[in-house]
Amino acid sequence: MNKKILFPYIASAIILAGLGAAGGYWLASRPYSDAGIVEKSTQNSPSEKADRKALYWYDPMVPNQHFDNPGKSPFMDMELVAQYADEGGSGASGVRIDPMLTQNTGVKFAMVETGKLEQDVEAVASLGFNERLVAIVQSRTGGIVERVYALAPNDIIAAGAPLVDVRVPEWYGAQAEYIALKKSGDTSIVGAALGRLQQLGMSKAQISRMEKLGKPLEIVTISSPLSGVLLEVNVREGMIVTPGQMLTKINGLSSVWLEAEVPESQSSEIAVGKSVSAKFTAWPEQAIEGRVTALLPELNRETRTIRVRMEFPNPNEKLRPGMYARVSINNATSHNRLLVPSAAIIATGKRNLVIVADENNRYHPAEVEVGREGNGKTEILSGLNEGEKVIASGQFMIDSEASLKGVLARMESQKKTSASPVHEAHGKVEELSADDITISHGPVPSIGWGAMTMSFNITDKKLAKGIKAGDIVNFSFHESDTGMNIDHIEKSGGSQ
Structure with a gap:
């Protein structure tokens, strides 16, 4: 059940x-055409194929091996593909790919445009003192140090802060003489006495203080000329100082320096006066603006970098030497260049290529000389013209199709502007017409061919003068967009 x-x-x-x-x-x-992919062997109708001349047949997986007859590939279980002499149209170059295929595979295009490369140089910089704000406090005359104020190196001091009290015996007598002469009312002598005080080293502030008190200053207080960091204190209480002796060293903090190492390749457009934006670790959300003040003259031979000095205002004195910052230097070019997306560049290791598309859905590689790169754009120094259309992404599909015809392979073996290589062969003339000649030839190692029978173009009728079917010939040829062209042919034996 x-x-x-x-x-x-x-x-x-x-x-x-x-x-x-x-x-x-x-x-x-x-058929692949239902999926938007046009097979090479089905792009033309049978009647069109009958009117076209096949140069040779090949296996797409082994495109360098050519065969003189159609059939099964000895390498793969698939039919050989014909390579036609007129494939691509008269005078056309590159490869043609069905537009539906490029659309389905996501190929993206971009136009070659003229513009200025907006490139900001990013670098890590360290903060240091502005060494143009250094003040050396010296003794103007000999004396005895009566007091050193409670200061130590790296203390932050304000402008006018007292540093040292010094007893100056030499000044005391001159001050007493000046006060006595001033009380006498003799202005001519008073002027000479005032000049003597100034020559001895008394400042205007010290003289004014003496006049206000009406008696000589026994102790002279030496003050800081500016606000900043006390770097050195070279005086102690009880010391005898001499004229010109350095007492303290002070570095101002009203502005600071940032120094960064910039790669040599990115330094060409950096100039004094260019704007800089810096973000410090302590204030990551705040950008502080400054400017480039110097490009130091020496290049670091080991790192191939140039030191760039930048100056930043420090009104609140919150920026302290030793801090780190990430700086962005405006490095926009001052002149227009041809620009393409950086993704369009194919770097082979020997040269740089881009794939150019024309209005007939044909693609060919173009060798280019590239300049600087920034913000997803690359400068093109030569090899392209403004307005040309290039492949910005999806080059793998174009590369795959082009490799079947050896387009990119030929680009790797020779310059774009150089002549096609000439190959030599030996064979028998099977058929001869006004425009072409059919030859059964032996292997051609220089191009990777085996023995086969194929047709060659005769571009100059004088080359075939005296040649007839059955002749054994030595000949040379080169490959062009229209097929294989005879360069030279001569008999090497009689007819068979």
């Missing part, structure tokens, strides 16, 4: 499996 119930279900499953297999075979056997 159970077997009778299960039998219909088993039969149905077998029938469905058979239908699925048949459907899969039908889908697999559908």
Whole structure:
């Protein structure tokens, strides 16, 4: 009873499996054109193929091996593909790819445009003192240090802060003489006494203080000329100082320097006065603006970098030497260049290529000389013209199709502007017409051919003068967009 119930279900499953297999075979056997991919062998109708001349046949997986007859590939279980003499149209170059295929595979295009490369140089910089704000406090005359104020190196001091009290015996007598003469009212002598005080080293502030007190200053206080960091204190209480002796060294903090190492390749457009934006670790959300003040003259030979000095205002004195910052230097070019997306550049290791598209859906590689790169754009120094259309992404598909014809391979073996290589061969003339000659030739190692029979173009009728069918010949030829062209041909034996 159970077997009778299960039998219909088993039969149905077998029938469905058979239908699925048949459907899969039908889908697999559908031409690629249904999916938007046009096979090379189905791009032309049978009548069109009959009117075209096949140069040779090849296996797309081994494109360098050529055959003189169609058939199965010895390398793969597939039919050989014909390479036609007029493939691509008269005078056309590159490869043609069906527009539906490029659309389905996501190929993106970009135009070659003229513009200025907006490139900001990013670097890590360290903060240091502005060494143009250094003040050296010296003793103007000999004396005895009576007091050193409670200061130590790296203390932050304000402008006018007292540093040292010095007793100056030499000044005391001159001050007393000046006060006495001033009380006498003799202005001519008073002027000479004032001049003597100034020559001895008293400042205007010290003289004014003496006049206000009306008596000589026994102790002279030396103050800081500016606000900043006290770098050195070279005086102690009880010391005898001499004229010109350095007492302290102070570095101002009203502005600071940032110095960064910039690669040599990115330094060409950096100039004094260019704007700089810096973000410090302590204030990552705040950008502080400054400017480039110097490009130091020496290049670091080991890192191939140039030191760039930048100056930043420091009104609140919150920027302290030793801090790190990430700086962005405006490095926009001052002149227009041809620009393409950086993704369009194919770097082979020997040269740089881009794939150019024309209005007929044909693609060819162009060798270019590149300049600087920034913000996703690359400068093109030569090799392209403004307004040309290039492949910005999806080059893999174009590269794959072009490799079948050896387009990119030839670019790797020779310059774009150089002549095509000339190949030499030996064979027998099978047929001769006004425009072409059919020769059964032996292997041609220079181009990777085996023995075959194929047609060659005769661009100059004088080359074939005296040549007839059956002649054994030595000949040379080169490859062009229109096919294989005879360069030289001569008999090497009689007719057969």
